[in-house]
Amino acid sequence: MGQLHNMVIFVAIAVAATILQGTEAADYTVGGNTGWISAPSGGASFYSNWASNITFKEGDVLVFRFTTGHTVAELNDKASFDNCNVNQNQEVLTTSPARVTLNRTGEFYFACTVQGHCSSGQKLSVNVTGSSSPSPSSPPGSGTTPTSPATPATPSPQSPPSNPGSTPPPPSPGSATSLAATFSLLFIVLVINSLF
Numbered sequence: 001m002g003q004l005h006n007m008v009i010f011v012a013i014a015v016a017a018t019i020l021q022g023t024e025a026a027d028y029t030v031g032g033n034t035g036w037i038s039a040p041s042g043g044a045s046f047y048s049n050w051a052s053n054i055t056f057k058e059g060d061v062l063v064f065r066f067t068t069g070h071t072v073a074e075l076n077d078k079a080s081f082d083n084c085n086v087n088q089n090q091e092v093l094t095t096s097p098a099r100v101t102l103n104r105t106g107e108f109y110f111a112c113t114v115q116g117h118c119s120s121g122q123k124l125s126v127n128v129t130g131s132s133s134p135s136p137s138s139p140p141g142s143g144t145t146p147t148s149p150a151t152p153a154t155p156s157p158q159s160p161p162s163n164p165g166s167t168p169p170p171p172s173p174g175s176a177t178s179l180a181a182t183f184s185l186l187f188i189v190l191v192i193n194s195l196f
């Protein structure tokens, strides 16, 4: 009886933790401490390397931090990205930090619109693969981006960092959510506990 009891609690915690992790959106500072600059070392591969270490989920936020004289624009497609065709943008963000929510799955393309900066490497593509529903481990090889196994050691719910470039989360809607979820978890455990 005691063993079953413990097991039920354990399962409840595991389920709740999975849900928590699946719904937590993260902020990522583009380029980490380097930020959004015009000629990163290694050129454009700098930002693709940075992105390759992160599995982006729908709802995550890119935070572009830059000095005056740079911008952020979302490009229409891969061709524009490859050719640094930054002329036909609907919206150009000129104020740092510029926050862009990855509000769908699929590919996103960004570049600085200042002449010459994109071609010197100030451009970023990300592929949003994770939805916010809990499916923690997609089989390796399902994405073409070389992702390092997305930190198997589960980070604590409030701090997704350990990912490069994650900003220390300011009190955000996300933390409110995880607070609520933590209390729900506590509640579930108490209810289950009282059943035995």
Ligand SMILES: *[C@@H]1O[C@H](CO)[C@@H](O)[C@H](O)[C@H]1NC(C)=O
Pocket: 049, 050, 053, 148, 164
């Ligand atoms: C990405 O991960 C690789 C392998 O763990 C590491 O060598 C590299 O420094 C990381 N890159 C960034 C930008 O954090």
Ligand SMILES: *[C@@H]1O[C@H](CO)[C@@H](O)[C@H](O)[C@H]1NC(C)=O
Pocket: 103, 104
């Ligand atoms: C995502 O956000 C952009 C910019 O705010 C908006 O134009 C677009 O319609 C949004 N897409 C979805 C799927 O909500």
Ligand SMILES: *[C@@H]1O[C@H](CO)[C@@H](O)[C@H](O)[C@H]1NC(C)=O
Pocket: 106, 107, 127, 128, 129, 142, 143, 144, 145
């Ligand atoms: C983005 O991810 C999707 C789903 O995993 C995959 O089909 C697509 O090929 C990826 N695109 C790129 C450019 O890696």
Ligand SMILES: [Cu+2]
Pocket: 037, 038, 069, 070, 071, 112, 113, 114, 117, 122
């Ligand atoms: Cu620039």
